[in-house]
Amino acid sequence: MRHKNYSISNLSSHLFWDVDHAQLSFEKSAIYLIERVAYLGNLKDWLLLRDVYGNEKLKEVILNMRSLDDKSLHYYSLIFNIPKEAFRCYKNKQLQGIPSYF
Numbered sequence: 001m002r003h004k005n006y007s008i009s010n011l012s013s014h015l016f017w018d019v020d021h022a023q024l025s026f027e028k029s030a031i032y033l034i035e036r037v038a039y040l041g042n043l044k045d046w047l048l049l050r051d052v053y054g055n056e057k058l059k060e061v062i063l064n065m066r067s068l069d070d071k072s073l074h075y076y077s078l079i080f081n082i083p084k085e086a087f088r089c090y091k092n093k094q095l096q097g098i099p100s101y102f
Contacts, residue, residue, distance in 0.1 A: 006052055011037070011045050026052050034061040038072065055080075064088050 008016075008024045015036045016024070024033065030053060037045045038061075050058060059080045062068075068076070068089045077084040084090045 006048060008033075010048055012040075012042060015040055015045065030057065031061050034058055035065055038062050038065065038068065038076070062087070066092060 006026070008021050008026070008029075011021075011033070013021075015021075015033075026033070034049060034053065034057070037049050041049075059082070062076050062080070063082070063086065065087070066089060068087070073084050073087060073089060076082075077087070
């Protein structure tokens with residue numbers, strides 16, 4: 001992990017509407033932070049996490065997320081160059097019979 005003097009407060013405050021962000025750390029809260037940014041973050045948040053964790057860690061966490069909206073799934077499929085069928089959330093939708101529009 002490349003920490004480069006970042007702190008949790010460098011991320012958008014709207015990501016933590018339901019938690020005390022003072023209790024979070026890049027080391028202990030990696031999955032939580034990546035999932036929040038994948039759902040609700042902006043480009044600045046994404047770039048910061050990419051600097052902290054690297055693309056491989058981001059890809060690992062996002063591939064295993066239980067849910068993503070269709071637009072986000074399509075986006076992550078494109079940027080990681082991975083078929084959407086490889087994502088856990090896509091498989092969950094198929095098992096539940098939820099239609100995918102991509």
